[in-house]
Amino acid sequence: MTLDPAQIGAAIQPLNRARSMPAGFYTDPAIFAAERAQVFLKHWFFLCRAEELPDPGDYRAFDSPGGPIVLIRGNDGQLRCFANYCRHRGSILLEGSGNVGGRITCPYHAWSYLNDGRLYGCPDMKDAEGFDKVENGLVALDLDAWEGFVFARFTKDGPSLRDHLGDFPDRMASHDLGKMRCTWRMTLEVDCNWKLILENAMETYHTGIVHKNTVGAQQSRTPATVGDWICIQVISGRSIATLTDEVPPFDPIPGLDAEARQGTYFTVVLPTVQFAVAQDCLWWLKTLPVSANRTVLEVGGCFPESRLLQPDFAHRAAPYYDRWERVAREDVGILEKQQRALSSALYRPGPLSWRDDMVQAMGVWVLDRLGI
Structure with missing residues (x-):
């Protein structure tokens, strides 16, 4: 510098x-x-309002300084944020916004993930030594919201969102x-x-x-x-x-x-x-x-x-x-x-x-x- x-x-x-x-x-x-x-x-960065993704399967893809990410609402109603790449060979999974229903399917080799990030389908991987579906789900960011304003960050270290905001909510x-x-x-x-x-x-x-x-x-x-x-x-x-x-x-x-x-x-x-x-x-x-x-x-x-x-x-x-x-x-x-x-x-x-x-x-x- x-x-x-x-x-x-x-x-x-x-x-x-x-x-x-x-x-x-x-x-x-x-x-x-x-x-x-x-x-x-x-540090925490703002994504969008929670009501912009009201239904299970609703998603919105974002660019960020840490690379492409995607915010998605699961079948359990919970919002989650993931790095927007397939765990196979790194293709972008989702673009823009919309609804994927219960499953995200990679457009490259058709690996698929549930809308809570768990790996669901991975064609022709039965012979891959040591392969574990549980370990190959989508990579999550830290996510929190205050009054409907959704924030994410790339680390779990550091102050909570509420502590970061200080007396802003008051x-x-x-x-x-x-x-x-x-x-x-x-x-x-x-x-x-x-x-x-x-x-x-x-x-x-x-x-x-x-x-x-x-x-x-x-x-x-x-x-x-x-x-x-x-x-x-x-x-x-x-x-x-x-x-x-x-x-x-x-x-x-x-x-x-x-x-x-x-x-x-x-x-x-x-x-x-x-x-x-x-x-x-x-x-x-x-x-x-x-x-x-x-x-x-x-x-x-x-x-x-x-x-x-x-x-x-x-x-x-x-x-x-x-x-x-x-x-x-x-x-x-x-x-x-x-x-x-x-x-x-x-x-x-x-x-x-x-x-x-x-x-x-x-x-x-x-x-x-x-x-x-």
Whole structure:
């Protein structure tokens, strides 16, 4: 890794004299490789909402920094996550999403697995010395969920999901997030480092410029957090999940506490996902780091289940989808330019503003995990 120790030292100074991270933090393939080993493969990462796979046999395949994986609901109703390869010679088993019923069949040599991961069929293996069907089931990831949000990780070591989340569940308790339902998703391929996307999502410094014709200028405060998450709250007496000055199409969630009524929480559950929790809905930015300068970004949105029962739900929800997509595309445009600029041979880290506090916090969290 080629990060300048002096520049790292400047980046972790108290905010009023700190500077931004060196360019290599976002451009160096060696840093990305270290992040894969020390961050992506060791920490919880968000997959989807549990209700998106309601029935036995329902599955969804994902790419991840640790390779292809698949989430599937078994006949016993339990969700499980497996490495998405056949134990014979490594073919991908499932792509996209759908329902396989009770059995997954490899498209290459027809080995088959039950939807709980056990090996079921393996043609022409009777002469293989020492072959044990029990030992050749699918390889499971660690899996857990909180309020319907499903997370996985590649190791069983380290804090539980609940410990990782710290006081995030307490802060969000009055939003009753377990009753949220995912109604919308979109995916963008972004030519920038994954950290730039999440740093951008954790400051309002840019909104009056980049988003001057959409969300406009915003002000925020920074609540204290416990656990592996960070937070700002954009202050607004009503939801900012649509782009008009009119009353939002959906009423606020009943029973919000006094702090929740003050604005929208923009959070990052480290390392790779933002949850934006407004007075009437929730949306996420889920980053899939692909390389030092490439990320796949999924934007997803949820509403309380009761809202889906309204006969004009689709009409009311449309302005939210429009806002989430337009603002995401505006951010992607500026972030791809930022990534290009970081390749300048003359790049030098600049001073941070007080409004960059969570940008610095996220960078320091990553540095700590890398042992830098």
